[in-house]
Every structure is written in C-alpha cells, then in structure tokens.
Amino acid sequence: MKSSIPAATVARLPIYLRCLGDLAADQSTCSSEELGAIAGVNSAQVRKDVSFLGSQGVRGVGYKVAELRRELRSALGLTKGYAVAIAGIGNLGRALSNYGGFAGWGFDVVALFDSDPAKVGSKVGGQRVESVEHLERIVKERGVSIGIVATPADAAQSVVDQFTGAGLRSILNFAPTVLQVPETVAVRRVDLSTELQILSFYLKDSGE
Amino acid sequence: MKSSIPAATVARLPIYLRCLGDLAADQSTCSSEELGAIAGVNSAQVRKDVSFLGSQGVRGVGYKVAELRRELRSALGLTKGYAVAIAGIGNLGRALSNYGGFAGWGFDVVALFDSDPAKVGSKVGGQRVESVEHLERIVKERGVSIGIVATPADAAQSVVDQFTGAGLRSILNFAPTVLQVPETVAVRRVDLSTELQILSFYLKDSGE
DNA sequence: GTATGTGAAGACCTTCACAGCG
DNA sequence: CGCTGTGAAGGTCTTCACATAC
Numbered sequence: 150m151k152s153s154i155p156a157a158t159v160a161r162l163p164i165y166l167r168c169l170g171d172l173a174a175d176q177s178t179c180s181s182e183e184l185g186a187i188a189g190v191n192s193a194q195v196r197k198d199v200s201f202l203g204s205q206g207v208r209g210v211g212y213k214v215a216e217l218r219r220e221l222r223s224a225l226g227l228t229k230g231y232a233v234a235i236a237g238i239g240n241l242g243r244a245l246s247n248y249g250g251f252a253g254w255g256f257d258v259v260a261l262f263d264s265d266p267a268k269v270g271s272k273v274g275g276q277r278v279e280s281v282e283h284l285e286r287i288v289k290e291r292g293v294s295i296g297i298v299a300t301p302a303d304a305a306q307s308v309v310d311q312f313t314g315a316g317l318r319s320i321l322n323f324a325p326t327v328l329q330v331p332e333t334v335a336v337r338r339v340d341l342s343t344e345l346q347i348l349s350f351y352l353k354d355s356g357e
Numbered sequence: 358m359k360s361s362i363p364a365a366t367v368a369r370l371p372i373y374l375r376c377l378g379d380l381a382a383d384q385s386t387c388s389s390e391e392l393g394a395i396a397g398v399n400s401a402q403v404r405k406d407v408s409f410l411g412s413q414g415v416r417g418v419g420y421k422v423a424e425l426r427r428e429l430r431s432a433l434g435l436t437k438g439y440a441v442a443i444a445g446i447g448n449l450g451r452a453l454s455n456y457g458g459f460a461g462w463g464f465d466v467v468a469l470f471d472s473d474p475a476k477v478g479s480k481v482g483g484q485r486v487e488s489v490e491h492l493e494r495i496v497k498e499r500g501v502s503i504g505i506v507a508t509p510a511d512a513a514q515s516v517v518d519q520f521t522g523a524g525l526r527s528i529l530n531f532a533p534t535v536l537q538v539p540e541t542v543a544v545r546r547v548d549l550s551t552e553l554q555i556l557s558f559y560l561k562d563s564g565e
Numbered sequence: 566g567t568a569t570g571t572g573a574a575g576a577c578c579t580t581c582a583c584a585g586c587g
Numbered sequence: 588c589g590c591t592g593t594g595a596a597g598g599t600c601t602t603c604a605c606a607t608a609c
Contacts, residue, residue: 154558157578163554164535171534180590189535193580196591208586208591225554226561233553244452248549250533256553295556318563319556321549325458326379327372327397335559337552341456341529344545345441345464346371346433348503348527350362351543353434355526365600388568400568401602408570416569416608 154224158198164188165198166221169214180211230255234293236308237300238263238278241323245299246274259291264304281308288315295319302326362432366406372396373406374429377422388419438463442501444516445508446471446486449531453507454482467499472512489516496523503527510534 168188172179181199185192199212204220206212222228233256235242246261261273264281271278279287288296288311296312298305298320305324312320313334320336322328325343328336376396380387389407393400407420412428414420430436441464443450454469469481472489479486487495496504496519504520506513506528513532520528521542528544530536533551536544 155578159555159558160551162558163548163551166554167533167550168535182590187535189537191580192590193582193593194578197579197593200592206591209589210587211590224558226557227554231553231557231560240452240455244448245549247448250550251553254550254554256550256557294560295553319560321552321556325375327376327395329397333563335556337556339547339549339552340371341453341547342375342458342462342464343368343371344529344547345439345459345503346374346435346462347367348529348543348545349434349439349464350367350370350432352439352502352527355541363600390568399602401571401604402600404569405571405601414569417567418609419568 154201158201159225161188161190161194161198162221162225164190165195166218166225169218169221172214177214178207178211179214179217181206183211227255230257231294232257232259232292233295233297234258234260234262234284234288234291234312235297235299236262236281236284236312237298237304237324238268238273239299239301242297242299243273245297245323246276256295260287260293262287262308264300281311284308284311285315288312288317293317295321298322298324298328300324362409366409367433369396369398369402369406370429370433372398373403374426374433377426377429380422385422386415386419387422387425389414391419435463438465439502440465440467440500441503441505442466442468442470442492442496442499442520443505443507444470444489444492444520445506445512445532446473446476446481447507447509450505450507451481453505453531454484464503468495468501470495470516472508489519492516492519493523496520496525501525503529505529505531506536507531 165188168184181192181195185195202220202224204217235245238261261276261278262281262284263278268278269280296317298308300308302325305326306328309320309328313330318334322336322338325340330336373396376392389400389403393403410428410432412425443453446469469484469486470489470492471486476486477488504525506516508516510533513534517528517536521538526542530544530546533548538544
C-alpha cells in the first residue's frame with residue numbers, strides 16, 4: 150500500500166473531482182482559491198495536493214478544468230471500470246444495489262449475495278441475488294475487484310474471509326464491526342453509529 | 358469545536374466502545390494489547406486515547422471492561438438520548454429510517470422529511486413523512502439535535518440551510534456534495550462514491 | 566512478572582509566505 | 588498583477604521505550 154501520493158491527499162482527490170464537475174459548464178479554468186472554497190479546503194492544500202498529480206496549473210490564471218479532471222480520474226484509476234459485488238441484501242444492501250451513483254464513475258455492480266434462501270433468486274436492481282455459498286466462485290468468474298459488505302455485524306467477518314479468499318484486495322465495510330484482514334487488503338469503514346457518536350461528542354462538548 | 362480530546366482520538370472512541378461490547382460477557386478486564394488487536398489499533402494508541410478519559414487502568418492487569426465502557430459512553434455524551442431527523446426519504450433515507458442500529462445508542466429518529474408530495478403523509482419505519490416545508494418548525498418542536506441529509510446532491514444545501522436555520526449544529530451528510538455551513542456547525546460526510554474512488558486508487562496503485 | 570501511563574522521537578499533515586512565472 | 592509551486596515552519600498524530608505501579 151506504499152504510494153507516492155499521501156493518504157490524506159488521496160482522500161481529497163474524489164472531492165476535487167466532484168467539485169470540478171459541479172462547476173458551470175462554461176467555466177474553463179479554476180483557481181486553487183476557488184476550488185478550495187467549494188471543496189472546504191485551504192487553497193494552499195489544493196495546490197499541494199494537485200502538485201502530486203504532476204499537473205501544471207497556469208500561473209496568474211489557475212487550472213484548466215477539463216485537464217485537471219482528466220488528471221484526477223487518471224490518478225484515481227477511474228479510467229478502467231471496476232466490478233463491484235455487494236454482500237448482504239437487507240435494507241442497506243438493497244438501497245446500495247438500487248443506487249445509481251456508482252455507474253457514472255465506472256463502478257459496475259455485477260453480483261449480489263445473501264445467505265437467506267428466501268432472498269436468493271430474487272431480483273434487486275435488475276440483478277439476481279446469489280447464495281453466499283457461491284461467493285468465491287462467482288467473484289472470480291465475474292472479475293470482481295471491490296467487495297461491499299452490508300451484512301449484519303455477525304456475518305461480516307465470514308463474508309470478508311470469503312472475499313479475500315477469492316482474491317479481493319478492496320473492501321468497503323458498512324457492517325458495524327472492525328474486520329480482520331491481511332495487510333494486503335484495503336478496507337474502508339463506513340459506520341453510521343460511529344458517525345452519530347462522534348457528532349454526539351461535539352454536541353456535548355459545545356455545551357448542549 | 359475546541360476540545361480537550363484530540364479529534365483523532367474522538368473518532369476512535371466509538372470503535373473501542375463497540376469492541377468492548379463484543380467481548381465475552383464474562384470478561385471483566387481487557388488489556389490495551391487485546392483491545393488494540395480487535396480494534397485494529399496499536400496498543401500504545403489505545404493507552405494514550407484512554408488516558409484522555411481520565412480513566413485509570415490497573416497496571417499489570419488492564420482495564421475494567423464495565424468501567425471503561427461507562428467512561429466511553431460518558432465522554433461521547435451517550436448518556437442523554439439525542440433526537441434525530443432524516444431528510445430525503447429515497448432508497449437510502451428509507452434504509453436509514455428502518456435501520457434499528459441507532460436506538461441502542463440513545464439516538465431516536467423523531468422526524469422524516471421529503472419534498473415529494475407523493476411521499477408526504479406515508480409511513481416509513483413507523484414514522485410519518487413530513488413535508489420539508491415544515492422542517493424548521495418540526496425540528497424545533499421535537500427538539501431535534503442531529504440532522505441526517507439523505508437527499509440528492511442538488512437538494513442537500515437547501516435542506517442543510519433549513520436545519521441550521523432551525524438551530525441544529527450537527528449534520529450527518531450522505532449526499533454527494535460538500536456542504537457550506539457556519540463554522541459552529543459540525544458536519545460528518547459519508548460518501549459512497551468517494552470511498553469507492555479511494556479504493557480504486559489503492560487498487561491501481563498496487564498494480565491491478 | 567505484567568501492563569499501564571507518558572515523555573520524547575518521529576512521521577505525517579497543514580498552513581504560511583514568498584519566489585517565480587505567465 | 589495574479590496565481591501557482593514549494594521550502595520552511597508549525598501542528599497534529601502515532602509509535603517507541605521505559606519508568607512506574609500493581
């Protein structure tokens with residue numbers, strides 16, 4: 150996971166990319182000041198982050214929007230599409246399956262898994278739900294690169310073991326638990342309760 | 358937002374709390390080494406984090422599980438419940454409304470909002486969906502402390518303005534956009550596409 | 566002996582401030 | 588003149604290592 154771009158910068162690149170997409174279509178250049186303002190980041194930070202891409206801004210003018218977007222997409226590896234699998238088709242898994250927001254960035258949901266026989270075989274978002282028993286085989290067959298875990302906490306580790314067993318090295322975990330994975334595997338955690346608890350701290354802290 | 362506890366520590370406290378809850382019921386003490394292993398954190402980090410709580414571990418033994426959990430809950434302000442409102446009852450908003458995982462931590466969903474007249478008046482997760490027009494009034498009436506934004510990107514800023522207008526200072530944002538808020542307001546961003554793009558970077562980076 | 570609590574070191578990240586270029 | 592690119596300064600966070608306490 151050794152990278153030439155600092156982790157903190159990597160985490161901001163998608164934000165820049167989105168913010169650039171939100172600009173008026175006729176805006177061809179954008180200064181670090183301006184991009185920073187809409188991305189919620191200091192302008193020096195923007196310049197330093199962008200400098201890691203090797204992109205050249207134009208002094209006195211700013212960055213060329215189209216070029217910078219291309220550079221960001223390329224740096225993030227969004228040029229080739231990735232196949233995504235979702236495990237756990239409950240409330241959240243179903244919402245994710247139906248969410249169209251990935252496709253625009255080249256992420257393609259190619260498999261859904263659940264352990265409940267009542268759900269297996271049903272269709273969600275145009276995809277057939279498969280039994281988690283066939284996870285490894287199907288993940289390999291369909292060339293899945295990213296696994297999304299949307300199961301209850303107690304099923305998450307087992308699903309992840311199967312994902313990694315099938316060779317996956319990228320996991321997005323929505324289950325409220327900390328996953329144990331080999332260090333070659335990248336995990337991003339998204340946990341609702343954790344976020345609410347953090348907000349709770351700052352509420353309390355500011356004297357509510 | 359000035360706090361005596363570092364932000365990085367605050368972000369880990371909920372994880373510790375959850376991990377302690379996952380321990381066997383008969384385990385009365387836990388070392389920093391052990392807690393670190395299941396939380397995915399260095400043991401020195403655990404000790405330093407816990408030291409901010411003022412809690413005392415027992416040298417040669419570890420921390421008393423029950424006592425540490427109490428301290429964590431107290432530090433996070435989870436002793437009093439907070440009322441939560443969800444705006445945007447689409448796929449995700451509906452999944453969040455039906456998700457029972459908050460209640461156990463003292464978060465109570467007391468209001469749902471949507472701008473679509475077809476949804477207003479329907480029931481989701483036992484709650485009536487209200488028109489976003491009445492957001493400010495209802496938020497005040499019901500003493501909401503935390504606002505969850507699950508609207509499409511283009512509606513998010515307007516909803517947040519209403520939330521902050523009603524006096525909210527804590528926002529959890531699922532909409533794929535960067536919100537502009539007064540600096541007295543705490544925002545946590547949860548963005549699926551961003552997470553996938555970050556994973557994409559590391560996939561590419563490790564030679565996929 | 567075993568595990569905490571913590572100063573100090575080191576790594577990482579952000580911000581400043583200004584030289585340099587268009 | 589305006590804005591980028593970047594060395595240097597200043598913070599913050601993590602890890603080490605060991606004195607300290609049970």
